Amino acid sequence: MKSHIAELAGIRESVLAGPSEKATAAQHAKGKLTARERIELLLDPGSFQEVEPLRRHRATGFGLEAKKPYTDGVITGWGTVEDRTVFVYAHDFRIFGGALGEAHATKIHKIMDMAIAAGAPLVSLNDGAGARIQEGVTALAGYGGIFRRNTAASGVIPQISVMLGPCAGGAAYSPALTDFVFMVRETSQMFITGPDVVKAVTGEEITQNGLGGADVHAETSGVCHFAYDDEETCLEEVRYLLSLLPGNNRENPPRTECSDPAGRRCEALADLVPEDGNRPYDMTKVIEEIVDDGEYLEVHQRWARNIICALARLDGQVVGIIANQPQTLAGVLDIEASEKAARFVQMCDAFSIPLVTLLDVPGFLPGVGQEHGGIIRRGAKLLYAYCNATVPRISLILRKAYGGAYIVMDSQSIGADLTFAWPTNEIAVMGAEGAANVIFRRQIAEAEDPEAMRARLVKEYKSELMHPYYAAERGLVDDVIDPAETREVLVRSLAMLRTKHAESPARKHGNPPQ
Numbered sequence: 001m002k003s004h005i006a007e008l009a010g011i012r013e014s015v016l017a018g019p020s021e022k023a024t025a026a027q028h029a030k031g032k033l034t035a036r037e038r039i040e041l042l043l044d045p046g047s048f049q050e051v052e053p054l055r056r057h058r059a060t061g062f063g064l065e066a067k068k069p070y071t072d073g074v075i076t077g078w079g080t081v082e083d084r085t086v087f088v089y090a091h092d093f094r095i096f097g098g099a100l101g102e103a104h105a106t107k108i109h110k111i112m113d114m115a116i117a118a119g120a121p122l123v124s125l126n127d128g129a130g131a132r133i134q135e136g137v138t139a140l141a142g143y144g145g146i147f148r149r150n151t152a153a154s155g156v157i158p159q160i161s162v163m164l165g166p167c168a169g170g171a172a173y174s175p176a177l178t179d180f181v182f183m184v185r186e187t188s189q190m191f192i193t194g195p196d197v198v199k200a201v202t203g204e205e206i207t208q209n210g211l212g213g214a215d216v217h218a219e220t221s222g223v224c225h226f227a228y229d230d231e232e233t234c235l236e237e238v239r240y241l242l243s244l245l246p247g248n249n250r251e252n253p254p255r256t257e258c259s260d261p262a263g264r265r266c267e268a269l270a271d272l273v274p275e276d277g278n279r280p281y282d283m284t285k286v287i288e289e290i291v292d293d294g295e296y297l298e299v300h301q302r303w304a305r306n307i308i309c310a311l312a313r314l315d316g317q318v319v320g321i322i323a324n325q326p327q328t329l330a331g332v333l334d335i336e337a338s339e340k341a342a343r344f345v346q347m348c349d350a351f352s353i354p355l356v357t358l359l360d361v362p363g364f365l366p367g368v369g370q371e372h373g374g375i376i377r378r379g380a381k382l383l384y385a386y387c388n389a390t391v392p393r394i395s396l397i398l399r400k401a402y403g404g405a406y407i408v409m410d411s412q413s414i415g416a417d418l419t420f421a422w423p424t425n426e427i428a429v430m431g432a433e434g435a436a437n438v439i440f441r442r443q444i445a446e447a448e449d450p451e452a453m454r455a456r457l458v459k460e461y462k463s464e465l466m467h468p469y470y471a472a473e474r475g476l477v478d479d480v481i482d483p484a485e486t487r488e489v490l491v492r493s494l495a496m497l498r499t500k501h502a503e504s505p506a507r508k509h510g511n512p513p514q
């Protein structure tokens with residue numbers, strides 16, 4: 001027995017050491033950690049239990065017979081993050097560039113099936129060159145199995161993709177199917193086809209980072225939700241995100257003890273938000289003032305900045321906040337803002353995270369680019385996501401809320417459970433000047449002094465239809481509140497809605513606008 005145990009210890013040592021010191025040094029020289037170093041940073045110390053460390057491929061040809069490293073280039077298993085189970089797979093770039101072959105893929109399939117069965121989040125640490133070229137169609141089929149499982153797990157367990165190297169082809173599509181994509185600047189890239197293929201097909205010349213680096217995907221394409229300067233910070237933030245998510249769709253997100261008083265008055269809010277609806281301000285300051293300890297995690301922070309999507313806590317309960325950002329494009333809704341918020345609303349609804357919507361929105365962005373870009377179908381995604389959401393939904397109108405954008409941003413009519421407004425609210429089909437120009441056009445044109453007439457009619461329209469109690473008098477907001485009471489009212493409302501239960505009619509699935 002002792003000799004068997006000694007042999008096992010030797011094998012384990014060689015598995016842990018990886019292919020060679022040279023390969024490890026090369027990985028470090030690129031500013032990257034090894035797969036095992038990454039897993040150590042992600043999970044609680046000593047909690048990792050590896051699955052199939054001894055797996056080797058059985059492929060032949062192209063010299064593969066002579067190269068059969070343990071793990072086959074992917075490390076799989078589970079551990080804990082803040083004592084809650086999390087499954088993980090991590091490509092080992094030192095082995096075949098982390099490329100995916102048949103054995104490598106079946107290891108990933110197994111760990112994905114285990115995560116779904118256990119009802120625990122799955123984190124992938126991606127640093128792989130896509131399909132293993134020597135294994136041909138079996139490698140491609142391996143990707144198919146991952147995509148199918150990504151889709152089956154969608155809305156069942158949280159799936160987080162962390163991009164830590166060049167990820168091409170299939171290695172980029174799996175993350176696109178998951179809930180969150182993290183990237184690290186300089187060392188990670190995502191693209192369907194790399195710069196060489198792009199040059200050959202379109203003639204465009206571009207670097208790997210210029211084509212699919214972290215900043216491009218965080219700011220321009222919206223493919224990545226979070227971007228960081230180094231792997232350590234990135235993995236720490238993954239841990240933070242996991243602390244805000246449930247293990248699966250049958251659980252609630254973890255509730256924490258809160259030392260920030262539930263009834264804390266937010267006196268600063270009245271000064272943070274200017275009364276004049278045209279003056280910008282930073283909505284993140286409003287969020288900071290309301291949530292527990294001023295702490296929140298912004299998703300897609302640098303993409304579509306005219307809308308804010310953030311996870312935070314109110315009296316220890318996780319909430320998803322969707323808020324217009326008046327300091328960017330006046331907080332208008334456009335194609336990208338609608339798509340960003342729609343995905344966030346869907347994610348929150350799937351994982352039992354109540355929605356808190358803060359409105360200060362002048363409407364949808366007009367323009368040929370927006371119309372031809374499909375704002376009708378793409379803006380409708382946000383409407384569809386809200387209308388479908390069965391989690392507790394509370395909306396608060398800070399200042400203006402005009403037209404279709406008012407309806408879309410979780411109005412009472414599309415199913416918000418509770419709607420509040422500050423005494424500065426202005427809800428209407430459009431701003432008073434615009435409205436007067438449409439409905440009083442003839443009177444203004446025929447007046448002796450058109451400007452005086454316009455001013456009088458604008459004033460009349462405002463006092464009749466746009467006073468802050470117009471909606472409350474009609475029951476379309478549940479109450480008008482002092483801004484200082486905002487936190488207390490939200491906490492009280494969330495507590496009441498904690499037992500909300502909503503049934504949806506039976507159907508295979510909806511057909512959301514694309």
Ligand SMILES: CC(=O)SCCNC(=O)CCNC(=O)[C@H](O)C(C)(C)COP(=O)(O)OP(=O)(O)OC[C@H]1O[C@@H](n2cnc3c(N)ncnc32)[C@H](O)[C@@H]1OP(=O)(O)O
Nearest residue numbers: 096097099128129130131132133134166168169170171194
């Ligand atoms: C469905 C799909 O996934 S289609 C996509 C298929 N994948 C690809 O087209 C990507 C091909 N690979 C590449 O473009 C590059 O290797 C990159 C950008 C990923 C990485 O570049 P570099 O960091 O310079 O690493 P490098 O090219 O040296 O590769 C490292 C090792 O991985 C191997 N490797 C890279 N890609 C693959 C692959 N797809 N299959 C098998 N081995 C691969 C390399 O041969 C090299 O092996 P070696 O250490 O024995 O010499």
